Amino acid sequence: MKILITGATGFVGNALVRQLVDKGHGVRAMVGRSNSSRATALARMERVERVESTFDRPDRLREAMRETEAVIHLIGIIAPTRSRTYSQAHVQTTRLLLEAARQEGVRRFVHMSALGTRPEAISRYHQTKWEAEELVRRSGLDYTIFRPSIIYGPGDQFVNTLAKLIQRFPWVPVLGSGRGRMQPLGVDEVAFCFERCLEEVRSHGMTFDLGGPEALSLRQVFETIEDVLGRPRRQFRIPAGLLWPLALGCEWIMGGLLNYPPPLTRDQLAMLEESNTGDIQPAREILGLEPRSFRAGISRYLRP
């Protein structure tokens, strides 16, 4: 099958392109402004054609879809900037892609959302993910929506950042109350589910929660990484309230003035306080997801 993938230069995108190519699919990877090593890696891969990201040109978007049988839409941001807002990255790109898919007669649309997405969500991240989901559900296309919990793997921004803190400092900070739970799962497991759904008609019209087998608090996540690295650390809590002014400053100065994704946002602090868990039984039954434990997953790429 020939598939157009947006967000192909991202962490998930790169893993998914590899998975699809391994399974014999042809990939048209939409590449934005990134000059990252992942963009370079895509250029070297066989059966991968690169097309420029063209959301300001609907005609070029339709062209990018020509002769494809499915669209996988991965674009998303976790920290907005002046030029990349949540609304533009999540809602606007989805609207334009759905329109182009309808016009080009591409019926299969696989959409990346996130756990925690709901109409009354606290964070702008989840609110805009919900708006995008609603567009997909109303599109009339054969859609599948995925809502993963936090995703880890080589090159991720999550486990690798925590691992660096553990390796460098004797004390590690648990932001917020540390009570919110998450169900981390491997990026290869996410890629597996996306690839499987292309072959599985029962996934049409479905919204799948994706996650690992355990619901872990941030403290437990830290402890598991410390164990795997063989470096027990003392944890200290920083209440979210204390971090709010810092997050606000980061958003204004980095996101607003410098137009660079801020390292911390108020949205992220709010999301940390919420549990990020879901029901993975439908993904087990329909797609064959068999997630490994967090410890087993990170042991594959973290070294003591």
Ligand SMILES: NC(=O)c1ccc[n+]([C@@H]2O[C@H](COP(=O)([O-])OP(=O)(O)OC[C@H]3O[C@@H](n4cnc5c(N)ncnc54)[C@H](OP(=O)(O)O)[C@@H]3O)[C@@H](O)[C@H]2O)c1
């Ligand atoms: N990572 C997680 O733990 C996690 C969990 C749940 C859901 N998700 C969702 O999974 C998706 C992929 O996440 P990821 O971790 O792979 O993110 P990532 O590494 O930051 O990649 C994001 C991709 O989206 C592209 N992009 C962002 N804004 C864009 C815009 N306005 N126009 C065009 N392209 C744009 C980026 O292109 P450039 O290369 O040009 O920047 C990049 O290819 C996102 O939708 C995210 O919300 C991720």
